[in-house]
Amino acid sequence: xxxxxxxxxxxxxxxxxxxxxxxxxxxxxxxxxxxxxxxxxxxxxxxxxxxxxxxxxxxxxxxxxxxxxxxxxxxxxxxxxxxxxxxxxxxxxxxxxxxxxxxxxxxxxxxxxxxxxxxxxxxxxxxxxxxxxxxxxxxxxxxxxxxxxxxxxxxxxxxxxxxxxxxxxxxxxxxxxxxxxxxxxxxxxxxxxxxxxxxxxxxxxxxxxxxxxxxxxxxxxxxxxxxxxxxxxxxxxxxxxxxxxxxxxxxxxxxxxxxxxxxxxxxxxxxxxxxxxxxxxxxxxxxxxxxxxxxxxxxxxxxxxxxxxxxxxxxxxxxxxxxxxxxxxxxxxxxxxxxxxxxxxxxxxxxxxxxxxxxxxxxxxxxxxxxxxxxxxxxxxxxxxxxxxxxxxxxxxxxxxxxxxxxxxxxxxxxxxxxxxxxxxxxxxxxxxxxxxxxxxxxxxxxxxxxxxxxxxxxxxxxxxxxxxxxxxxxxxxxxxxxxxxxxxxxxxxxxxxxxxxxxxxxxxxxxxxxxxxxxxxxxxxxxxxxxxxxxxxxxxxxxxxxxxxxxxxxxxxxxxxxxxxxxxxxxxxxxxxxxxx
Numbered sequence: 001x002x003x004x005x006x007x008x009x010x011x012x013x014x015x016x017x018x019x020x021x022x023x024x025x026x027x028x029x030x031x032x033x034x035x036x037x038x039x040x041x042x043x044x045x046x047x048x049x050x051x052x053x054x055x056x057x058x059x060x061x062x063x064x065x066x067x068x069x070x071x072x073x074x075x076x077x078x079x080x081x082x083x084x085x086x087x088x089x090x091x092x093x094x095x096x097x098x099x100x101x102x103x104x105x106x107x108x109x110x111x112x113x114x115x116x117x118x119x120x121x122x123x124x125x126x127x128x129x130x131x132x133x134x135x136x137x138x139x140x141x142x143x144x145x146x147x148x149x150x151x152x153x154x155x156x157x158x159x160x161x162x163x164x165x166x167x168x169x170x171x172x173x174x175x176x177x178x179x180x181x182x183x184x185x186x187x188x189x190x191x192x193x194x195x196x197x198x199x200x201x202x203x204x205x206x207x208x209x210x211x212x213x214x215x216x217x218x219x220x221x222x223x224x225x226x227x228x229x230x231x232x233x234x235x236x237x238x239x240x241x242x243x244x245x246x247x248x249x250x251x252x253x254x255x256x257x258x259x260x261x262x263x264x265x266x267x268x269x270x271x272x273x274x275x276x277x278x279x280x281x282x283x284x285x286x287x288x289x290x291x292x293x294x295x296x297x298x299x300x301x302x303x304x305x306x307x308x309x310x311x312x313x314x315x316x317x318x319x320x321x322x323x324x325x326x327x328x329x330x331x332x333x334x335x336x337x338x339x340x341x342x343x344x345x346x347x348x349x350x351x352x353x354x355x356x357x358x359x360x361x362x363x364x365x366x367x368x369x370x371x372x373x374x375x376x377x378x379x380x381x382x383x384x385x386x387x388x389x390x391x392x393x394x395x396x397x398x399x400x401x402x403x404x405x406x407x408x409x410x411x412x413x414x415x416x417x418x419x420x421x422x423x424x425x426x427x428x429x430x431x432x433x434x435x436x437x438x439x440x441x442x443x444x445x446x447x448x449x450x451x452x453x454x455x456x457x458x459x460x461x462x463x464x465x466x467x468x469x470x471x472x473x474x475x476x477x478x479x480x481x482x483x484x485x486x487x488x489x490x491x492x493x494x495x496x497x498x499x500x501x502x503x504x505x506x507x508x509x510x511x512x513x514x515x516x517x518x519x520x521x522x523x524x525x526x527x528x529x530x531x532x533x534x535x536x537x538x539x540x541x542x543x544x545x546x547x548x549x550x551x552x553x554x555x556x557x558x559x560x561x562x563x564x565x566x567x568x569x570x571x572x573x574x575x576x577x578x579x580x581x582x
Contacts, residue, residue, distance in 0.1 A: 088550070089550070089553070089554070092526070092529055092530070092533075092550065092554065093554070095529055096522060096525045096526050096529055097522075099525050100518070100521060100522050100525060103471045103474060103475075103521060104474070104518065106471075106475065107471075107474050107475040107477075107478035107479075108478060108482065110475055110478070110479060111475075111478045111479045111481075111482035111483045112482065112483070115479075115483070115486045115487075115490075117385075117490050118384065118385025118386060119385070120385035122326075122330070122382065122383055122385065123383065123384060123385040123492060125321045125322050125326070126148065126152075126321070126322070126383050126492055127492055128321035129148055129177055129321040129322055130144055130145060130148060130492065132173075132177060132321060133147065133148060133170070133173050133174065133177060136303060137166060137169075137170075138292050138296050138299055138300055138303065139290075139292055139293060139296060140166060140170070140289075141495040141496070141497075142287065142495045142497075142498065143159065143166075143170060143287055143289060144170065145492070145493050145494075145495065146285050146287055146399055147170050147171075147174055147264065148174070149285065149376070149379065149380065149383070149396075149493060150262050150264075150284070150285050151174060151178065151223075151261055151262045151327055152327060152330045152331065152379055152383060153284075153330075153331050153334075153375070153376050153379040154261065154262065154328075154331050155262065155283075155284040155285060155372065155376065156244060156262055156263045156264070156265065156282060156283045156284060156285070157262065157263075157264050157265070157283065157285045157286075157287070158229075158264075158265045158266075158267070158280075158283035158285070158286045158287070159264065159265070159266045159267075159287055159288075159289050160266075160267055160268075160269075160270065160286065160287070160288045160289065160405065161266075161268070161288055161289030161290060162268060162291065163268065164291075165289045165290065165291060166289070167225075167227070167264070167266040167289060168184065168225055168227065168266065170264065171184070171223065171224075171225035171264040172184075172225070174223055174262075174264070175222075175223040177321065177322065178222055178223055178261060178322075178324050178327060179323070179324055180221070180222025180223055180259070180261065180324050181220055181221045181222050181223075181259070182221060182222070182223050182224070182225075183216075183217060183218050183220075183221035183223075183224040183225070184224070184225045184226075184227075185218075185224075185225075185226055185227070186227040186228055187226060187227065187228045187229060187231040187232055187236075188228065188231050189231055189233065191231065191232070191233070191236065192235065192236075193235050193236050193239065194212075196217060196218045196226075196236060196239075196240070197212055197214060197217055197218060197219060197239060197249070198212040198213045198214040198215070198216070198217040198219070199212065199213055200212055200213075201213050204252070209252055209253075210252050211251050211252035211254075212251055212252075214249070214251060218243065218258075218260075219243065219249040219251070219256070219258045220258070220259065221259070221260060222259050222260065222261045222324065223261055223262060223263075223264075224260065224262075224263045224264070225263075225264045225265075225266070226263060226264075226265050226266070227266045227267075228266065228267055228268070229265040229266065229267055229279070230267050230269070230270075230271040230272075230276050230279070230280075232276070232279065234275065237275065237276075237278075237279060240279065241278055241279060241282065243258055243260065244260075244263060244279075244282040245282055247260055261324070261327055261328070265283055270404065280403075281366055281368070281369060284369065284372050284373070284376065284400060285376075285399050285400060286399055286400075286402070287399055288405045288408075330379060330382065330383070331375070331379055333382060334375075334378040334379045334381070334382035334383075335375060335378055337382055337387060338378040338379075338381045338382050338386070338387055338388065338389060339387060339388045339389070340374060340377065340378065340388075340389045341388060341389065343391060343424070344377070344389045344390070344391060344393070344394060345374075346423070347391060347394050347415065347418050347419075348370070348373065348374065348394070348397075350418060351394075351397065351401065351411065351414055351415065351418070352365045352370055352401070354414050355401060355402075355407075355410070355411070355414075359410060363401065363402055363403055363407050363410070364403065365401050369400070369401070372400075373397060373400045373401070376396075376400065377389045377393050377394070377396070377397075380393050380396060380491075380493050381393060383492065383493070384490075384491055384492055384493065390487055391418075391419050392419070392485075392487055392488045392491065392494075392502070393491070393493075394415045394419075395412060395415055395416070395494065395498065395502060396493060396494075397411055397415060398411040398412040398415070416502060416505045416506060419506060420505070420506050420509035420510055420513075421509070422477075422509075422510070422513045424473060425473060425513055425516060425517055425520070428466065428469065428470060428473065428520060429516075429520055431466060432466060432520060432523065432524055432527070433558070433561065433562075435459065435462055435463060435466065435527065436523075436527060436551075436555070436558050436562060437562050437565060438459055439459055439463070439527055439530065439531055439548075439551060440548060440551065440552070440559070440562050442455055442456050442459055442531075442534070442544070442548075443456075443530065443531070443534045443544045443545065443547045443548030443551060444543065444544055444545040444548045456531060456534060456535045456538055456544070457535060459531050460528065460531045460532055460535055463524060463527050463528035463531055464528055466524050467521060467524040467525055467528055470517060470520055470521040470524055471521060473517050474514065474517040474518055474521055477510055477513055477514040477517055478514060480506075480510060481507065481510055481511060481514060484503075485499070485502075485503050485506070488502060488503065523555055523558065526551070526554050526555055527551065527555070530547045530548075530550055530551040530554070531547070533547045533550070534547030534548065
């Protein structure tokens with residue numbers, strides 16, 4: 001075990017796992033650096049009694065101030081304990097506890113500072129557009145946000161649900177917001193291509209040309225609503241697939257570009273035929289729409305009774321928040337401006353593997369859908385005025401991945417579980433264990449040979465780096481928990497219900513992670529301090545074994561893990577001696 005831990009690199013953790021945590025609190029810590037924190041009222045650290053009770057040992061003087069820890073009986077007389085050695089334990093413990101208090105207080109103060117919300121023009125326009133689209137609608141916050149997101153991303157939205165749930169109303173409101181050409185049609189099993197793409201041109205037939213009169217039909221629309229879209233037959237399907245995905249329409253012997261911004265598809269049921277799977281996959285965002293809940297029926301009745309005067313007059317004087325050119329340009333600008341961190345990519349890849357390999361039945365995610373999901377998250381961040389996608393943005397994937405309405409719950413639950421599990425913190429603990437085993441060897445703990453003057457400084461630097469990264473991780477967890485999840489609550493794409501349920505799911509595990517990060521930070525500070533003291537002794541031409549013994553007694557549980565790893569390595573066939581293991 002120790003051998004595998006030792007192979008874990010601090011540099012890889014710094015670059016790929018914990019670096020996002022460090023950058024997420026950089027702005028908050030800069031303001032703290034300008035005003036040093038007073039620790040006159042800090043709690044007294046646990047000192048001699050705790051160290052003695054944990055180790056049941058004592059220090060004996062040896063070789064001009066060097067100390068080696070030896071085990072003694074618990075009932076040994078107290079005067080046998082060397083006072084100078086006890087002061088050494090107390091000094092190290094006090095130094096570590098004071099540094100830990102500094103880190104915890106800085107995290108708490110940073111969490112209380114209000115994080116600035118982006119004031120970008122696009123964010124303000126999106127917020128205004130959300131208000132315009134949702135005015136007079138009940139329990140349609142999520143649908144409004146997804147509709148606007150689909151239009152900004154140049155994707156299509158599928159609304160599944162019973163009749164009379166404002167599906168067509170949403171698309172009409174979007175068209176008023178866009179100010180473009182609108183097309184709406186209800187399909188049946190007997191629908192013909194002319195209903196969507198326009199009639200054949202009589203004059204064209206006279207000239208031996210098979211072309212359609214497309215003006216006023218789907219090929220000339222910016223926003224379209226197609227009800228009962230899965231009633232489309234094979235004659236409609238081929239042309240519709242090309243138009244939705246490539247934004248091209250074959251008219252006679254010409255392939256013409258279409259100005260289509262988004263299509264809102266509606267259906268009361270999921271597609272049953274395999275030939276409709278390709279059409280179903282064209283709708284990147286999917287949402288099941290339900291009736292207004294019983295506790296909102298009273299408001300719905302009041303809204304219906306007073307609707308005639310308010311909504312129409314407001315709509316008549318409404319100024320569009322976004323122009324059609326802004327709708328067209330947003331996606332391209334987002335791809336250029338927004339970065340997708342490795343942590344978010346890990347969530348995406350793990351989610352797809354989970355859905356396809358571990359779910360029963362498996363949930364297929366096509367390569368096209370996976371790539372478009374990444375680009376959609378970039379639009380999410382750009383619309384929110386950010387330059388980087390966050391892990392909380394991945395919660396929107398419940399509307400992207402999944403083939404059935406129940407699949408959205410599986411997607412959301414897995415994303416929340418991944419965020420709460422904190423893989424970066426787990427990786428940090430593995431790095432600590434590897435560095436601890438290395439320190440035991442370098443400092444000569446438990447009879448190990450000891451390290452050279454070249455190796456110890458490198459270990460000191462790695463321990464300091466690990467402590468810095470753990471401070472950043474603890475600060476990030478404190479900012480989320482004590483600050484009330486500001487990144488999640490400030491997102492314009494998350495409805496209040498979605499935020500509330502996410503906070504309830506994340507809080508318990510993240511609270512445990514915060515405690516674990518604090519404990520791991522204290523251990524890292526102990527390790528760093530012992531390595532620094534050992535380095536001082538080595539440079540002075542003295543043995544560093546006292547520092548190894550001190551490390552052994554201050555972190556007894558970790559040392560037992562190290563011993564078990566050494567024993568396991570020694571028992572393995574062809575393993576080197578425990579004292580020479582690297």
